[in-house]
């Protein structure tokens with residue numbers, strides 16, 4: 001179930017329908033196309049992940065969604081403009097079948113979306129009950145054996161950490177008190193899902209399930225969470241390239257990143273408060289990879305800047321530039337320029353698919369709380385017990401595959417998956 005029926009969620013729904021109809025391949029999905037080495041150093045043996053691990057099949061997936069606009073998957077996909085019209089028409093029935101339930105809305109967190117289609121309640125606990133009823137109703141109606149909730153709504157305005165986020169008891173008190181200063185709509189979905197034992201993914205940079213109170217709930221209910229902010233375009237390239245420059249002991253004076261995008265995500269980010277949420281997420285990665293504390297001569301004075309500009313003509317086809325000022329032997333300066341003409345939702349959709357399948361797997365394996373082995377998918381991976389987040393893509397992939405290999409070795413059979421909702 002998606003909270004937010006916009007560009008990324010409808011691109012996933014359309015893509016799954018297209019793949020099931022034989023119109024496309026699941027390009028970008030590690031769960032569908034990736035391999036594991038289950039052999040030895042002397043004799044590697046590569047197997048397809050989906051052949052060795054019991055994952056839900058694409059035929060098992062059924063989709064539901066909330067939004068604060070009265071829409072369905074077909075209208076939302078047309079509006080998002082991420083896909084060609086003929087592809088949308090080819091899978092129109094599957095898209096139209098996803099009719100949004102009214103969402104949880106608060107103008108304080110989302111100023112650029114009118115949000116006329118939403119639930120009303122006496123306090124946040126009342127809204128939680130309504131979201132829980134949507135989840136339970138959908139599970140009953142579709143006879144589902146398991147579900148995953150993914151927060152894919154617009155980026156929310158920056159929310160400072162608060163004492164109400166520190167413990168579950170204080171968080172629940174704030175829900176009952178209807179405290180709009182500390183509870184964001186995304187947290188209502190997260191609390192509702194986790195309190196029912198339904199895995200929760202935060203695909204956005206918003207402060208959502210990454211607060212101690214909701215981590216406490218996820219651990220108490222043995223329910224997995226994963227987040228936050230899908231690592232798709234510029235940050236993906238940054239976390240591939242920066243480790244290589246560091247491994248060669250090349251210095252960096254500056255890394256200037258700028259983006260132009262014209263989709264609704266870009267429009268939301270035109271609000272300085274929402275932009276702050278996104279920029280904080282994008283800025284953290286370089287320090288963690290370059291380690292100026294270990295290599296002060298190379299990275300101590302690095303100027304890392306990130307700009308995001310809403311530019312409507314580009315729609316979902318974002319352009320991101322990186323101007324990198326590096327230096328080598330004897331301090332001689334060099335420059336590297338990257339111009340990535342990417343497609344936001346095309347890069348995001350396969351990550352959502354993998355997260356659905358792996359989060360369901362994690363739940364069946366009894367794993368609860370933040371799933372660090374899924375850091376591979378996120379710009380700002382949420383970690384447990386003060387662990388330092390790993391941003392290097394190759395290390396994240398090794399962690400993910402290491403966990404999958406442990407699942408292979410684990411002789412305990414998985415529960416079978418009949419029907420999985422997302």
Ligand SMILES: NC(=O)c1ccc[n+]([C@@H]2O[C@H](COP(=O)([O-])OP(=O)(O)OC[C@H]3O[C@@H](n4cnc5c(N)ncnc54)[C@H](O)[C@@H]3O)[C@@H](O)[C@H]2O)c1
Pocket residue numbers: 003004005006007008009066067068069080103104105106110113152153154155156185186203204205229230231232233263264265268343344345347348
């Ligand atoms: N596209 C990418 O590559 C990418 C990468 C990382 C993160 N993200 C994040 O994913 C999120 C979604 O991106 P998108 O491109 O699909 O945006 P979008 O604007 O197309 O869709 C967001 C949808 O969420 C709905 N919404 C807003 N508040 C809601 C609420 N409280 N409850 C339910 N629905 C709500 C909006 O009406 C809209 O339909 C954004 O936060 C974005 O920053 C996207």
